[in-house]
Amino acid sequence: MDEIQALVNKFVNDRDWDQYHQPEKLAMSISIEAAELLEHYQWGYDGDEQGVKEELADVLIYCFQMCDKIGVRADDIIKMKMKKNEEKYPVEKAKGVATKYDKL
Incomplete structure (x- = not known):
């Protein structure tokens, strides 16, 4: 997990985006991305496996950012x-x- 955390942190730091990542903003982003994941199943599974993977990855990335922001592993x-x-x-x-x- 340390490798993933470092990868996410590098991406954010390279773009100077940490200034936008207050815990409440990250919590909102987690919820938004989870809703986008759920959208793939709204009317039954549409078979878009790649889309599901990408939305799930977005949820996880924001979760790792939240962990970093609040100082937990x-x-x-x-x-x-x-x-x-x-x-x-x-x-x-x-x-x-x-x-x-x-x-x-």
């Missing part, structure tokens, strides 16, 4: 959240069901 917060998810959704209760944790 993506791998650290993913591990933290997965641990919390494991506690909320124990295998013996959650396996094979789509029930929210508070209803298990």
